[in-house]
Amino acid sequence: MTFSCINTAHPSPRSPRLLRLHQSDARAIRIELAAGLLASASSIAPKFLYDALGSRLFAAITELPEYYPTRTEAAIFRTHQNAIAAAMGKGCTLVDLGAGNCEKAASLFDALRPTRYVAIDISADYLADALDYLQFRHPALDLLGIGMDFSTAFNLPDEAGVDACVVFYPGSSIGNFTPQAAEVFLRQVRLAAKGGGLLIGVDLNKPSEILEPAYDDTLGVTAAFNRNMLTVANQLLGANFEVADFRHVAYFNRVESRIEMHLEALRDVSICWPDAAAVSSQVSTQESVRQFRAGERIHTENSYKYTPESFAALMRRAGYTRITKWTDADEWFGVFWADG
Ligand SMILES: C[S@@+](CC[C@H](N)C(=O)[O-])C[C@H]1O[C@@H](n2cnc3c(N)ncnc32)[C@H](O)[C@@H]1O
Incomplete structure (x- = not known):
């Protein structure tokens, strides 16, 4: 997975809108x-x-041989993309939490055919570059970027104009929260999706x-x-x-x-x-x-790090009832879908 700069000789047809809601309160x-x-x-x-440098360093980490989460999660998406798309349905508004270079969501566009993509990240300048490149590759897709910090509370700003949506939270970023805080956060995510769903990637327990x-x-x-x-x-x-x-x-x-x-x-x-x-x-x-x-x-x-069972239990405590999971053969990583 490589993120390369847009070639300015071929500018994108339009620049995606970016709401900068972060760092207003220095x-x-x-x-x-x-x-x-x-x-x-x-x-x-x-x-x-x-x-901006940290975001680039993280993108480099995902390429390292030792860093199994990104490639394991990507392989789960590849292997199960038809089942994932069937569960999620096509034509959703996809809201990507901690979108980074947006590559993970983009890898699902063919299967999911979202009508709108809303990318949220605290690293707003990096996100702006990633969205320019994405718009260049998907000129017809309705894109919106939101630079915001969702670590203390999550709700979609009115400007996002989003009704029912699918929240995409890959990369096991949920693991940065304590399990108690993760439960609170996922409850907020469920409310913000307004009857839509959640597709989330979670790193699983394994030897140190x-x-x-x-x-x-x-x-x-x-x-x-x-x-x-x-x-x-x-x-x-x-x-x-x-x-x-x-x-x-x-x-x-x-x-x-x-x-x-x-x-x-x-x-x-x-x-x-x-x-x-x-x-x-x-x-x-x-x-x-x-x-x-x-x-x-x-x-x-x-x-x-969770077991498949302990993470499904956390999702249930957050209010999700219908949960489907996919893992790799070694159960190193889990992808969970919940729509109710
Ligand atoms: C582990 S990286 C995952 C990036 C990408 N989604 C992936 O799976 O490869 C975490 C991402 O979340 C963003 N992020 C971290 N803390 C955040 C916060 N409190 N609010 C919004 N975005 C945050 C980072 O800028 C980064 O892009």
């Missing part, structure tokens, strides 16, 4: 980042992995010998993806992280059934930034400071 973002860093167990939310390299590859691309978060924090918060002072750590926490990613300080460092509550970092006179001892970690991502 102060709230600074306060959120500062609160996570200042906590005794320091953390940065995984959504901050995805600036397979899981851990997928999040700590030999080339160090995932390490770069994780450490790039420090440059994002520098940009958004005005902090003074030196990327070289932190190393990437990823391991499977068997008790919680989740991969954890952290950034570990290699030496004692003192990180400071202008008071996050100030209206603008330029006018702030106060500084916040967080000392990290060598070996101290910033928790940056969880990726929960």
